[in-house]
Amino acid sequence: MSGNTRRWWKESVVYQIYPRSFNDSNQDGIGDIPGITEKLDYLKELGVDVVWLSPVYDSPNDDNGYDIRSYTTIMDEFGTMEDWEMLLAEMHKRGLKLVMDLVVNHTSDEHAWFAESRSSKDNPYRDYYIWREGKQDGPPNNWESNFSGSAWEYDQQTGEYYLHLFSKKQPDLNWENDALRKDVYSMMNMWLDKGVDGFRMDVINFLSKEPGLPDNPHAAPGELASGADFFMNGPRMHEFLQEMHAEVMAGRDVMTVGEMPGVNELQAIDYTEEERKELNMVFQFEHVDLDSGPGGKWDVLPFNMPKLRENLSKWQYALMEKGWNSLYLNNHDQPRLVSRFGDDQTYWYQSASMLAIMLHMMRGTPYVYQGEELGMTNVRFKSIDDYEDIETLNMYKEKRAAGVSHDALMEKIYSKGRDNARTPMQWDDTEHAGFTAGIPWLAVNPNYPRINAAQALKDPDSLFYVYQKLIRLRKEHDIIVYGDYELLYPDSETIFAYKRRLGNKQLTVCCSFSDQVLEPVDTGEGTVLISNYQRKTSGRMSLQPYEAVAVLSERS
Known part of the structure; x- marks a missing residue:
């Protein structure tokens, strides 16, 4: 059984850091790389093995760093390349590994490649992105962006549309272009040569689009609809990942995890079976989409434990002999786990610790999202003006224009908004939870005087020490990692x-x-x-x- 082959990344626990919200060292209200370095001993005490760092590359921040302007430059708000090199050295000194975020389905529209691409139809970089002529009545097809509105943006300069599955400031790269792929692999090799220990790959199964980019046939005339059937797990996906493995990962003992919305358990086996040389594991979304109704993410259904149990068990059984699971209940895009699956009021400690035990005793590599080990909860800001997330703001604007009430929309945001996960890390009970002495880029959750790291570290029965023990038990008992x-x-x-x-x-x-x-x-x-x-x-x-x-x- 290839699933039982011993690998360090199977035996590890990964801690995800969202740098903007982790720790601010220079008091400008934005978390930064030196701030992470300051807290490495905290992570070492928790016992994690790997840190996954959400993007720290140069970016205009239209989508909080997932719109990359330069893959080889550090975002000035986060520090310098020297700061990053110091972080890596200090991590390796403590036996911690670093996994970087890889965002190569799209770039920022301010990336040098796109500036060239949009300059003229015969520019050598034109084909690095996906350009099409429009139809008589508008865009090339009826796909809807994941962030609302059309997935196509008209560009005056050359009179064509470019594809953006996310924000219009995030044009999709054209992976059919050989030169583009070579440039991406070269960039990945640069980071690995610097000493990083792997990549978390953002929406990596969107790279291969169906030739012809057909309309969604189920949409009413003139209406937008998801194009997911034509850009998720496309015809060349396995080819691209195997090529990436050969050009970048071969001969290196690194960890790869692919974020793959819409992937099912059988596809995941193909992506993660070791002999196929593609990825080590995937992030699937089925279990965190169970509370999405027919209208999508914002059509919120009540939590249903039997459905969660059925889904997690399905994945446990499917990947028992081949491939590998990643285990998570929250991240930078998902609500806080205790608010979503537990009781963040009366039974806050009990439900948060129960969820941790449930997840960490399963087969797969567990991921802890910053603050999860403290029991951080969802937040209820009163005004839409207190929110920063582009997905949330676009949805609010679109639904308000359609006549949905403010109160109804705020309830949806309280349940599923991405800023629930992005409020600053709660370090202590001083102002702004010890995250910054400045004005935080996003307000701190008001419950920080009760829920914070300083308090947790003083209490031997706190949730922090439950996580510490769970991490230690994985190292002591092979059955937790490799058992059926x-x-x-x-x-x-x-x-x-x-x-x-x-x-x-x-x-x-x-x-x-x-x-x-x-x-x-x-x-x-x-x-x-x-x-x-x-x-x-x-x-x-x-x-x-x-x-x-x-x-x-x-x-x-």
């Missing part, structure tokens, strides 16, 4: 329980998603590895509200 998975109690409305098996060992994990005391479950007799109720005995037990317990035993 079997779902238990599949018909329960409130219990998510499963077994892991490896050799003669068995790990039973039982988690309650209820604020009530539940009917007894049976963990079997063994050693309690971890519990969020400090439970010492195993066997038959009634689970307390949001309780989680993991029991290790010998199999006969």
